[in-house]
Amino acid sequence: MEEIKVVLYGVGAVGSLIAKFLLEKSGVRIVGAIDVARDKVGRDLGEVLGAVKKLGVIISDDVDAVFSKTKPDIAIHTTSSYLAETYSQIASIIKHGVNVISTCEELSYPYYSEPDLAKKLDGLAKKHDVSVLGTGINPGFLMDTLVITLTAACQRIERIEAVRVMNAATRRLPFQKKIGAGLTMEEFRQKIDMGEITGHVGLEQSIAMIADAIAWRLDKIEAEPAEPVIAKKPVKSDFIKVEAGKVAGLRQRAKGVMRNREVIVLDFQAYIGANEEYDAITIEGVPTIKQKIQPCIHGDVGTVAMVVNAIPKVLNAPAGLLTMKDLPVPSAALEDMRKYLKA
Numbered sequence: 001m002e003e004i005k006v007v008l009y010g011v012g013a014v015g016s017l018i019a020k021f022l023l024e025k026s027g028v029r030i031v032g033a034i035d036v037a038r039d040k041v042g043r044d045l046g047e048v049l050g051a052v053k054k055l056g057v058i059i060s061d062d063v064d065a066v067f068s069k070t071k072p073d074i075a076i077h078t079t080s081s082y083l084a085e086t087y088s089q090i091a092s093i094i095k096h097g098v099n100v101i102s103t104c105e106e107l108s109y110p111y112y113s114e115p116d117l118a119k120k121l122d123g124l125a126k127k128h129d130v131s132v133l134g135t136g137i138n139p140g141f142l143m144d145t146l147v148i149t150l151t152a153a154c155q156r157i158e159r160i161e162a163v164r165v166m167n168a169a170t171r172r173l174p175f176q177k178k179i180g181a182g183l184t185m186e187e188f189r190q191k192i193d194m195g196e197i198t199g200h201v202g203l204e205q206s207i208a209m210i211a212d213a214i215a216w217r218l219d220k221i222e223a224e225p226a227e228p229v230i231a232k233k234p235v236k237s238d239f240i241k242v243e244a245g246k247v248a249g250l251r252q253r254a255k256g257v258m259r260n261r262e263v264i265v266l267d268f269q270a271y272i273g274a275n276e277e278y279d280a281i282t283i284e285g286v287p288t289i290k291q292k293i294q295p296c297i298h299g300d301v302g303t304v305a306m307v308v309n310a311i312p313k314v315l316n317a318p319a320g321l322l323t324m325k326d327l328p329v330p331s332a333a334l335e336d337m338r339k340y341l342k343a
Ligand SMILES: NC(=O)c1ccc[n+]([C@@H]2O[C@H](COP(=O)([O-])OP(=O)(O)OC[C@H]3O[C@@H](n4cnc5c(N)ncnc54)[C@H](OP(=O)(O)O)[C@@H]3O)[C@@H](O)[C@H]2O)c1
Pocket: 009, 010, 011, 012, 013, 014, 015, 034, 035, 036, 037, 038, 078, 079, 080, 081, 082, 089, 103, 104, 105, 135, 136, 137, 138, 139, 140, 299, 303
């Protein structure tokens, strides 16, 4: 069987990490790469990734030309978080009869914020006989798919809570900036108002996916505004020094409310100096389940794994728009990627 042919649509931070991981794997080959960044277009992918040798894949901004020429099995799409922005990009892939996995957060459960676009994507995917999935570590796994999986051992559920605490010092500089590390309270508030700090995108989608899986009809899903976490003592990363009293990062809660009770609560915390890093899920019910992963799963590493491991599952899936809860139980694809394909 021929290798699985992949086109990368977006060669930013995450797209580059996915490319490097794909290069290590067998049974899969990168045949094309798309990006709009002026410092990347026209250059060899290997060179942009900092690899020793060129790969013979030139990064292009001509979407139709890349797909017509390379005829891949699947595109890995990593450009932006909002479906209103990514819809036309994803539609352009589907129209070439190519399956899609995207890290677009809203696509992880698009029925919540963009039901019309979700319906259109589903129709388009079915028309062209391809499957489309939004995934990543979060949304995509830690605060939704993993929670949903744990509910399978419950007879009754009263309340679900998932907490993610990460020490932002271990993350990339752009991430540390994105959470406001080093700012004063006033600067943080200004950046929130200007939309430069958005908090975590995807909390509402994760709540909606959990509720859908267990058929809870929520009255309301609400993400609270991101709040600054203030450093009590000086803390630092390799890039940023945070004085006591300044912003070390952020915390954001989101809740799903049913009959005036907060029945699903997600709590995302990312700040420099977090002493303990973990992902914790508590399901209060029969039985009550408490699960804690320590340290928390690294966002970039986990996202790359989620996306690449999903390739055979998406290729095996029926046509249409999928979410993680529609696929078989997630698992690693460690061997030659072709071994996981259905005959
Ligand atoms: N679900 C999850 O767990 C998860 C995890 C990680 C990341 N994500 C999401 O995945 C997305 C990618 O993350 P990232 O860190 O790689 O972002 P990034 O570093 O900004 O990379 C995005 C790349 O796509 C390019 N791009 C933007 N618009 C494009 C277009 N229309 N056509 C082709 N290329 C385009 C960008 O070019 P310019 O720089 O010129 O704009 C950039 O090179 C983000 O939305 C991020 O929030 C989700």
